[in-house]
Amino acid sequence: MTPMEACQMLVDADLSQRQYEVIRQYNKKFFPCYTRVQKAKRECYPPPESCTITSTSAEVQLQPLMDVTVRRLAEYLEEVLTASALNDQERENLTLLSKWGCDGSQQTQFKQKFENDTLSDANLFQSCFVPLKLICGEKVIWENPTPSSPRFCRLIRFRYIKESPEVINEEIFYINNAINSLTPTVINLAGAKFIVKYIFTMTMVDGKVCNAATGTTSTSRCYICGATSKDFNKLDYRNEINSEATAFGLSVLHARIRLLESILHLAYKLPVKKYRERKTEEEKQLEKERKEDIQTKFRKQLGLLVDMPKTNFGNTNDGNTSRRFFSDPKIASDITGISYNLIYRLKVILEAISSGHLIDPEKYDRYGLETARLYVDLYPWHPMTPTMHKVLLHGAVIIKKSLLPIGQLSEEAAEARNKHFRSYRIDFARKFSRESCNQDILNKFLLTSDPFLSSKRSDVKKRKLDKLLPETIDMLLPAIPNPQQSSDEENISDENI
Numbered sequence: 001m002t003p004m005e006a007c008q009m010l011v012d013a014d015l016s017q018r019q020y021e022v023i024r025q026y027n028k029k030f031f032p033c034y035t036r037v038q039k040a041k042r043e044c045y046p047p048p049e050s051c052t053i054t055s056t057s058a059e060v061q062l063q064p065l066m067d068v069t070v071r072r073l074a075e076y077l078e079e080v081l082t083a084s085a086l087n088d089q090e091r092e093n094l095t096l097l098s099k100w101g102c103d104g105s106q107q108t109q110f111k112q113k114f115e116n117d118t119l120s121d122a123n124l125f126q127s128c129f130v131p132l133k134l135i136c137g138e139k140v141i142w143e144n145p146t147p148s149s150p151r152f153c154r155l156i157r158f159r160y161i162k163e164s165p166e167v168i169n170e171e172i173f174y175i176n177n178a179i180n181s182l183t184p185t186v187i188n189l190a191g192a193k194f195i196v197k198y199i200f201t202m203t204m205v206d207g208k209v210c211n212a213a214t215g216t217t218s219t220s221r222c223y224i225c226g227a228t229s230k231d232f233n234k235l236d237y238r239n240e241i242n243s244e245a246t247a248f249g250l251s252v253l254h255a256r257i258r259l260l261e262s263i264l265h266l267a268y269k270l271p272v273k274k275y276r277e278r279k280t281e282e283e284k285q286l287e288k289e290r291k292e293d294i295q296t297k298f299r300k301q302l303g304l305l306v307d308m309p310k311t312n313f314g315n316t317n318d319g320n321t322s323r324r325f326f327s328d329p330k331i332a333s334d335i336t337g338i339s340y341n342l343i344y345r346l347k348v349i350l351e352a353i354s355s356g357h358l359i360d361p362e363k364y365d366r367y368g369l370e371t372a373r374l375y376v377d378l379y380p381w382h383p384m385t386p387t388m389h390k391v392l393l394h395g396a397v398i399i400k401k402s403l404l405p406i407g408q409l410s411e412e413a414a415e416a417r418n419k420h421f422r423s424y425r426i427d428f429a430r431k432f433s434r435e436s437c438n439q440d441i442l443n444k445f446l447l448t449s450d451p452f453l454s455s456k457r458s459d460v461k462k463r464k465l466d467k468l469l470p471e472t473i474d475m476l477l478p479a480i481p482n483p484q485q486s487s488d489e490e491n492i493s494d495e496n497i
């Protein structure tokens with residue numbers, strides 16, 4: 001086993017140094033010693049001087065991070081790059097498309113001392129990016145096989161700081177500055193020179209980040225057109241659109257969760273049919289009972305906990321709950337009493353925007369508007385939520401604006417990294433000082449998102465075409481054949497689209 005293969009196994013199986021040493025005891029000739037594996041690991045890191053570690057933060061300068069990312073990707077693609085029919089001019093004209101974003105999360109507080117009392121490790125704020133596509137003009141040289149998985153999600157920096165509009169805007173300014181100062185990376189492979197330049201889109205975001213970035217202070221206001229809840233059900237309401245705000249994508253993961261919540265909150269109010277009007281004690285009681293009834297039914301019939309606070313932070317409305325809810329519109333409609341048709345149509349829309357395929361904006365617009373009309377006809381007494389308004393009425397504009405299929409731009413990869421942060425901090429980091437702990441977390445992030453190792457991982461499956469609903473397929477643009485796809489995969493896509 002070569003040291004790099006051992007390194008691959010370490011990442012693949014999530015082994016710690018100790019676990020590796022134990023396994024190695026069984027065959028010392030086969031497994032290289034850990035010092036050599038450590039040396040191989042260093043191949044995956046940017047130069048040490050480009051990392052800044054403090055007791056409350058860790059950061060890699062963007063330029064060296066891009067350089068190492070492209071170098072490792074090129075090592076994986078060596079055969080493709082050198083054998084492909086790129087001429088000299090094309091080789092020096094490669095572009096890497098990436099998505100980036102920032103997000104805050106709550107973390108467990110550790111029993112380590114800080115140098116002063118104002119510091120805390122209760123809240124984390126991090127920025128990361130995911131490389132999506134390496135192109136040369138129209139030619140696609142590499143495509144991220146798992147754009148929504150954290151596998152290629154590269155951490156730029158993390159800080160123990162509470163998310164606030166100021167912190168968000170400072171971060172956007174800081175990262176955009178770093179992006180704008182990037183220079184193309186030059187790679188030499190088998191005697192040939194390759195030059196890669198960069199394009200970033202900021203789509204790994206949630207509502208909080210979009211609101212802060214657009215200066216929207218109220219969560220019940222649309223950050224794209226400025227409409228508020230009193231306007232959401234007026235479908236002819238057309239305000240001027242903030243075109244910059246349409247570049248944030250559709251935040252598919254959060255859209256699904258928020259739509260689930262829209263349906264639930266509507267369902268609780270169904271017996272009383274009052275939105276914010278004054279309610280009698282009797283009506284309040286009715287609403288409360290209705291909520292409990294719905295929660296019990298979800299628990300009994302689907303084993304789902306909906307809309308319940310969690311012990312540490314957040315609530316139980318997560319990605320999995322919302323996915324299960326929309327996977328069966330019949331049961332969801334039976335339990336909530338909300339129109340099957342409406343839930344089904346939301347399912348179609350969610351499927352389209354998370355599919356990773358190109359969507360026809362005009363067809364989407366029509367379907368979205370029809371769905372909005374259905375909602376307003378059925379529930380005129382309850383305004384749509386900002387997310388439902390955004391997805392149904394601004395979806396087409398957002399889709400039109402995006403460089404890549406909207407489903408590939410989702411924020412899911414970054415969200416998963418919050419969970420990883422917790423586990424890496426507990427299981428893979430030294431605890432004797434905050435600095436070394438942060439250093440280890442950063443290294444683990446760099447290793448687990450290394451493009452070379454990630455591409456070679458045994459469980460990277462080629463993206464399978466999900467079984468899509470006929471309505472969803474109707475909304476998609478015909479697939480452009482991808483030169484990377486094998487011929488039998490093309491056959492599958494012909495059958496489905």
Ligand SMILES: [Zn+2]
Binds near residue numbers: 222223224225227394
């Ligand atoms: Zn709007």
